Each structure stands twice: as C-alpha cells, then as structure tokens.
Amino acid sequence: MPYVNIKVAGSLTREQKAKIAAEVTDTLERIANKPKSYTYITFEEVKGENWAVAGDLLDSD
Amino acid sequence: MPYVNIKVAGSLTREQKAKIAAEVTDTLERIANKPKSYTYITFEEVKGENWAVAGDLLDSD
Amino acid sequence: MPYVNIKVAGSLTREQKAKIAAEVTDTLERIANKPKSYTYITFEEVKGENWAVAGDLLDSD
Amino acid sequence: MPYVNIKVAGSLTREQKAKIAAEVTDTLERIANKPKSYTYITFEEVKGENWAVAGDLLDSD
Amino acid sequence: MPYVNIKVAGSLTREQKAKIAAEVTDTLERIANKPKSYTYITFEEVKGENWAVAGDLLDSD
Amino acid sequence: MPYVNIKVAGSLTREQKAKIAAEVTDTLERIANKPKSYTYITFEEVKGENWAVAGDLLDSD
Structure with a gap:
C-alpha cells in the first residue's frame, strides 16, 4: 500500500508524469x-x- | 486537534464537500x-x- | 481514489481507529x-x- | 534539511509569501x-x- | 526542487530505502x-x- | 486557518520546537x-x- 506524493517546482508534461x-x-x-x-x-x-x-521564492529576481 | 487532509481524484461539488x-x-x-x-x-x-x-495516470486511455 | 490522512494530537486506541x-x-x-x-x-x-x-506546544504548562 | 509546508485558507500576496x-x-x-x-x-x-x-466549510453562510 | 514523500504500510530495510x-x-x-x-x-x-x-485496518483479522 | 507542517532531519529539543x-x-x-x-x-x-x-540517505557513510 504505498502512497507517494511528488511535488515539483514548475510544471511537468503529461508524458513526463506518465513516465515518472x-x-x-x-x-x-x-x-x-x-x-x-x-x-x-x-x-x-x-x-x-x-x-x-x-x-527566497523561486521566481525571485 | 485533528487535522484531516482528503485527496480525491476528480472533483466534488460544494454540497458533497460540505456533507463530507x-x-x-x-x-x-x-x-x-x-x-x-x-x-x-x-x-x-x-x-x-x-x-x-x-x-498509469487515471486519465490514460 | 481517495487518500485521507488523519493527524490527531495524542493517541487513539486500535478500536477508535478501526471505527473512524x-x-x-x-x-x-x-x-x-x-x-x-x-x-x-x-x-x-x-x-x-x-x-x-x-x-504553544500542546504539552505546555 | 527542513521541509516546511504552509497551508492557508484564502490567498496571500507574493510579498506576504516572500516575507514569510x-x-x-x-x-x-x-x-x-x-x-x-x-x-x-x-x-x-x-x-x-x-x-x-x-x-463547516469556511465559505458557508 | 522536487520533494517526494513515500509512505508504505509496514517497514523497509535500510537497503531497500537506499535503493528506492x-x-x-x-x-x-x-x-x-x-x-x-x-x-x-x-x-x-x-x-x-x-x-x-x-x-479495514491492515492488521485486521 | 493556517496549518504548518515542519519536517526536519534529525531531532529537535522541546525548547527548540517551542521557540520555532x-x-x-x-x-x-x-x-x-x-x-x-x-x-x-x-x-x-x-x-x-x-x-x-x-x-543518498542522510546517514550514508
């Protein structure tokens, strides 16, 4: 019964999520x-x- | 001091969330x-x- | 596919967890x-x- | 290696998030x-x- | 900046965690x-x- | 209604947690x-x- 939560900064394509x-x-x-x-x-x-x-927020200058 | 986090696939109506x-x-x-x-x-x-x-992602064919 | 995480302060008996x-x-x-x-x-x-x-921590005096 | 997750009801400005x-x-x-x-x-x-x-949901009347 | 949380029922050996x-x-x-x-x-x-x-709890009879 | 979860590698003293x-x-x-x-x-x-x-696990040699 594993439950895995993956947080990433930014976005992923559907294809990347499928492969991961x-x-x-x-x-x-x-x-x-x-x-x-x-x-x-x-x-x-x-x-x-x-x-x-x-x-620092990642979108900082 | 309970803290409960409920994750569901898909969406719920406001009414469903209120009842839950x-x-x-x-x-x-x-x-x-x-x-x-x-x-x-x-x-x-x-x-x-x-x-x-x-x-498999839940929206897979 | 719901995933529910329940955090409580203190402990619960096995019977309480089964009922919840x-x-x-x-x-x-x-x-x-x-x-x-x-x-x-x-x-x-x-x-x-x-x-x-x-x-304040819950076990504070 | 701290990891901190901050959930707030409602929204914060970018400036508030930067300061926090x-x-x-x-x-x-x-x-x-x-x-x-x-x-x-x-x-x-x-x-x-x-x-x-x-x-009660926070947006309840 | 990925952050991944892996919850499993039961335990893993140190070696299993290292490989995962x-x-x-x-x-x-x-x-x-x-x-x-x-x-x-x-x-x-x-x-x-x-x-x-x-x-049902996973350790149920 | 903020809910904050703080995960740290290793342990903290009760005093550190109280101050944080x-x-x-x-x-x-x-x-x-x-x-x-x-x-x-x-x-x-x-x-x-x-x-x-x-x-690598943090307790690796």
Missing part, C-alpha cells in the same frame, strides 16, 4: 515487493511563487 | 472525543493527469 | 460515490510536544 | 542551526470551499 | 531534468494499525 | 493577519535513514 509514475511504481515493486496495483501516486506542480529555497 | 466535512467532524467527535471546533479538514481535488494507480 | 476508518470510508462511498476498496486512510498520532496551537 | 519564507527560514537557522540553503518551503492557498472548521 | 531513493532521484533527473542534488525524499513506514483500505 | 512554534505563529500573524489561535503547527523529526538528498 510508471518508473516509480516499478521501483516499488522490484525493490520493496509492492504489487503495482497497490501504489497510488499524486503529483503537485507548484509555481515558483509558492516554493522557497534558502528563504 | 460535517460527517467526518462528527465521526471524530463521537469516536475520539475531539470537540468539533478543533477539527480542520482540507480537500484537494486532483485531476486524473496528476494521479496514478498501478503505474 | 470504517465511518470515513462509508462517508466517501455514500456522499462521493467512491468505492470502498479505493479508499486509503492513514493515521498519525502526534505527541503534544510536536503539535502547537496559538504558538 | 524569509522569516521562517531565518527562524530555522537561528533556533535549529539549519543552514538557509537547506530549507524548502511550499505554500498552498486553499479556497474557503476546500477548508472546513467545526464541520 | 537512488532510483527515484535518478528517474526525476532523467525524465524531468531535475538535478539530483535538488531532490529531497522522505520515507514514512506506517504500521498496519495506522493504515486502512476499504474501511 | 512561537516565532512561526507570530510571523503568520504579523505578515498575513492570521490570529494566533487559528494556527496549527506539527513537527516531524525524521531520522537520517528516512531522508534522502541527491539520492
């Missing part, structure tokens, strides 16, 4: 013996104004 | 003795492109 | 038409030292 | 010795229809 | 062009009493 | 006009074996 989901699900099956049908993955694409590193 | 919030808050009061005013609930409606099960 | 899980899953089926088998719920029991309200 | 990010990152450096470059902060602005307190 | 972290970080670099050093991954190992599927 | 909670709650009041009593903060202290950066 397939690979991460495969990783959890091969390494941790989790049946693929058990794995839920959610993506969150976070705009630069909503993500800070080192105290 | 009322019922979950009531459940936590009856079963776990949490005063209703202490319970925060947030909803996240996740589009099919951002939720994968078994390695 | 059953009721919340039922709520999502009745109100939002989510098949019961699709619903994942995780509980997190947070000790008072790790939960603050109004700027 | 700077202050929280500074707090973690001063109090917990976390180098600023290690701290990731994400903001989520949750509309009233998606946040309930005491069993 | 390496693979997921590699996936995000290859597919989404995220530099490896930007990726944070946290694991949460959730005991069966704290995870429910279909309304 | 007080400061972050104050920040949200001053900058975003959130009454202190509305702010919930939870801390999660994540051991090195459960946090990876750049594909």
Whole structure:
C-alpha cells in the first residue's frame, strides 16, 4: 500500500508524469515487493511563487 | 486537534464537500472525543493527469 | 481514489481507529460515490510536544 | 534539511509569501542551526470551499 | 526542487530505502531534468494499525 | 486557518520546537493577519535513514 506524493517546482508534461509514475511504481515493486496495483501516486506542480529555497521564492529576481 | 487532509481524484461539488466535512467532524467527535471546533479538514481535488494507480495516470486511455 | 490522512494530537486506541476508518470510508462511498476498496486512510498520532496551537506546544504548562 | 509546508485558507500576496519564507527560514537557522540553503518551503492557498472548521466549510453562510 | 514523500504500510530495510531513493532521484533527473542534488525524499513506514483500505485496518483479522 | 507542517532531519529539543512554534505563529500573524489561535503547527523529526538528498540517505557513510 504505498502512497507517494511528488511535488515539483514548475510544471511537468503529461508524458513526463506518465513516465515518472510508471518508473516509480516499478521501483516499488522490484525493490520493496509492492504489487503495482497497490501504489497510488499524486503529483503537485507548484509555481515558483509558492516554493522557497534558502528563504527566497523561486521566481525571485 | 485533528487535522484531516482528503485527496480525491476528480472533483466534488460544494454540497458533497460540505456533507463530507460535517460527517467526518462528527465521526471524530463521537469516536475520539475531539470537540468539533478543533477539527480542520482540507480537500484537494486532483485531476486524473496528476494521479496514478498501478503505474498509469487515471486519465490514460 | 481517495487518500485521507488523519493527524490527531495524542493517541487513539486500535478500536477508535478501526471505527473512524470504517465511518470515513462509508462517508466517501455514500456522499462521493467512491468505492470502498479505493479508499486509503492513514493515521498519525502526534505527541503534544510536536503539535502547537496559538504558538504553544500542546504539552505546555 | 527542513521541509516546511504552509497551508492557508484564502490567498496571500507574493510579498506576504516572500516575507514569510524569509522569516521562517531565518527562524530555522537561528533556533535549529539549519543552514538557509537547506530549507524548502511550499505554500498552498486553499479556497474557503476546500477548508472546513467545526464541520463547516469556511465559505458557508 | 522536487520533494517526494513515500509512505508504505509496514517497514523497509535500510537497503531497500537506499535503493528506492537512488532510483527515484535518478528517474526525476532523467525524465524531468531535475538535478539530483535538488531532490529531497522522505520515507514514512506506517504500521498496519495506522493504515486502512476499504474501511479495514491492515492488521485486521 | 493556517496549518504548518515542519519536517526536519534529525531531532529537535522541546525548547527548540517551542521557540520555532512561537516565532512561526507570530510571523503568520504579523505578515498575513492570521490570529494566533487559528494556527496549527506539527513537527516531524525524521531520522537520517528516512531522508534522502541527491539520492543518498542522510546517514550514508
């Protein structure tokens, strides 16, 4: 019963999300013996104004 | 002080969210003795492109 | 495909968690038409030292 | 390696998010010795229809 | 700046977590062009009493 | 109604958590006009074996 939440700054294409989901699900099956049908993955694409590193928003000048 | 996060694939109507919030808050009061005013609930409606099960995005053909 | 995360301050008995899980899953089926088998719920029991309200840890004197 | 997620009901201006990010990152450096470059902060602005307190959505009449 | 949270029911060995972290970080670099050093991954190992599927705790009889 | 989740690698003393909670709650009041009593903060202290950066667990040799 894995549940995986993936947050990225910026956006991903549908194709990128499809590939990431397939690979991460495969990783959890091969390494941790989790049946693929058990794995839920959610993506969150976070705009630069909503993500800070080192105290600065990512869309800062 | 419960904090509940509910993620669903797809969307919910305002009416559905209102009913779910009322019922979950009531459940936590009856079963776990949490005063209703202490319970925060947030909803996240996740589009099919951002939720994968078994390695496939939910909006896959 | 609902995923629900329930954080409570303090602990719950196994019986309380079983009842809450059953009721919340039922709520999502009745109100939002989510098949019961699709619903994942995780509980997190947070000790008072790790939960603050109004700027004070819950185990404060 | 702190990761901080800040959910607020309603919205914040870019300026408010910039100030909050700077202050929280500074707090973690001063109090917990976390180098600023290690701290990731994400903001989520949750509309009233998606946040309930005491069993009522925040945009309720 | 990806941040990935992986929750699994039950526990993982340190070796399993090391391999999963390496693979997921590699996936995000290859597919989404995220530099490896930007990726944070946290694991949460959730005991069966704290995870429910279909309304039943995973450690149910 | 802010809800803040703070994950750190390693542990914090109770005193550190108390100070961080007080400061972050104050920040949200001053900058975003959130009454202190509305702010919930939870801390999660994540051991090195459960946090990876750049594909390596933090307790790696």
